[in-house]
Amino acid sequence: MLTHLRPTLVLTTALTVVTGLAYPLAMTGLAGTLFPAKAAGSLVERDGVVVGSALIGQSFTGERYFHGRPSATTAPDPADATKTVAAPYNAANSGGSNLGPTSQALRDRVADDLARLKSENPAAPVPMDLVTTSGSGLDPDISPEAALFQAPRIARTRGLPEDRVRDLVAAQTQDRLLGILGEPRVNVLALNLALDAGQVRTGR
């Protein structure tokens, strides 16, 4: 075993430095030069204030904004550090609900959300993604159906014609890559920013 000692020490040290320091640091430098905004987290600013990341969903509860999907992320309980409390879209502690397909807790949660959504828009079927939590709890997107489902509420609270809201959703919808990869989707933050920007213009 002693014969293995020198190769072990030298290779462990050298390869640790190469793969654990040189590689990530060189990549950080290169990525920061080539794609500075993306390497820094695709942050979105409005009037000089960071309002979020284009890739990270955030919590919307107000009537005047499109809502994202339910989020199961948590945060440490301020009162008792050993416990956690619900903290939707906590981007410092990602995670899913991990509720299984026969979970009573899942059934109860979905039933509650369904009742609320049906009263908001009784005309349309509730899209599956509006009542299910994402794997990360930070899903930035909803399906186009989920956005259109909310169009009547947005039109009402913002005093806009519903057609204009639907046009906005259509304009913000991203299709599959080359028509094949992924799913059609709408980025909720981008949609709401566009909504706010359009609001400013009509107000002028």
Place this chain on the structure above:
Amino acid sequence: MTLIGWIQIALFCAVVLALVKPLGLYMTRVFTGERTILSPVLRPVERGLYRLAGIDEGQEQHWLAYAGAMVVFHVAGFLVLYGILRLQAVLPLNPADQAAVAPDLAFNTSTSFVTNTNWQSYGGESTLSYLSQMLGLTHQNFLSAASGMAAAVALVRGFSRASTRTLGSFWVDMTRAALYVLLPLCMVLTLFYVWQGMPQTLGAYVDATTLEGGKQTIALGPVASQVAIKMLGTNGGGFFNANAAHPFENPTALANFVQMVTIFAIGAAFTNVFGRMVGDERQGWAILAAMAVLFLAGVVVTYWAEAAGTPLLHALGLQGGNLEGKEVRFGIVASALFAVITTAASCGAVNAMHDSFTALGGMIPLVNMQLGEIIVGGVGAGLYGMLIFVVVAIFVAGLMVGRTPEYLGKKIEAKEVKMAMLGILCLPLMMLGFTALAAVLPAGLAGPANAGPHGFSEILYAYTSAAANNGSAFAGLSANTLFYNTTLAVAMLVGRFFVKIPALAIAGSLAAKKTVPASAGTFPTHGGLFVGLLVGVIVIIGGLTFFPALALGPIVEHLAGLAGQTFATGG
């Protein structure tokens, strides 16, 4: 299930297949020491390392020395990682002020990265400093993968050589795997991933003011450089708690597609390395064909189950597939496909929460791991795991015709079969033994988040994933406890080394044998009959071993779900 979905699956298979030959050729040249396109740059570095380490490139090792070097090397890697995790609070690059990792969690995490498992008892963004992620985890991602590749190359040499005592040098094989294969590919992949939107920064977490005026702390870090190797090296340990479901670890459908391809790329190409080194590429294709049959069967079941959705949600009037725990940008098909890939290989990264899959959709990942992750498998580990099953299949074929079994001109005798059985049996012992223990002990029963059969599945999945060195989870299980951290670490160690070392023993024993020329009575091992026999042996061994446990978990849950039954956690 949709046509677009099947096209995505077909496209994935086509790209992986297209990579098998070129990557296989390149890796063969690397491991046989021939000149490659990167030699002008890397050869001087490699030679310098050997000189410093006192390694004579030409000096080959007996299988025992090969295995010994590997074990000593891993012990050193373990100590380095454990030290970094325990000391991270006083080391630099810790902008979020993470405290030292607790001893049992550090033990679990170090074991898990050294064994290429990458089980996440930790939540990356809430536990680890940037230095721990880079110097600790990223570097072990490289080295545990490189060591797996070395072991596979050694086993292939056992088949391709005759009448020799040596299998090559662990130091040389491992260094070449890291320098020539993993590192250059990862550099390209990192830049691609950043272009797709993955962060790569040492800057601190950002506080954003949301549109509604709330505060959102956004965790960042050198993500892309770690994701590149975590997929390519089939490690799977996430930078963030949500792993590849996190938008920063998997921002787009294209990034997701490339990640899936890179999970399989090296493992699939290894079958070609095998074929080339034993002098008959058809032997490699036959192995890959057996893997493909098992893989496609898994994809069909999982995609069907997830697209069909759950009776629980349909009873509430909802329509469509199961989206709980899945991301909109991937949808049903890319989530189902990813789940099968990540468990067929020993990756364990997840882009959707397996815990929330339908009962049968979640059973396939479980089965993939229980078979020993031989469907393409971990880099290197998949090939040596599959070759162990080949030994058993050939043995069974020999018994049927009453002839000494041969494979590639090597007589398969008692020693090889015993070692193969050791490698095969240690997995169910760890998976089922610890599950049984946890299902009766209070410390074990405290873990599951779901009640009923699903809670049992959570425990079974954890030990299966650990012993198979996968690292994915039914993540509802609270595994960051002394009981789970310790028992899971034991399962990981046994699952890694009690397969890898018997594989090296088989290699040593085969290398010493003479090659018997093929005759009219030789069973051809490159045709459909052999592929069918191999698949049959795998399914029978796996099925007989694990069916009772599966019946208690996913199968009974599926039936309960059809009957409209739900389970509430007590208290």
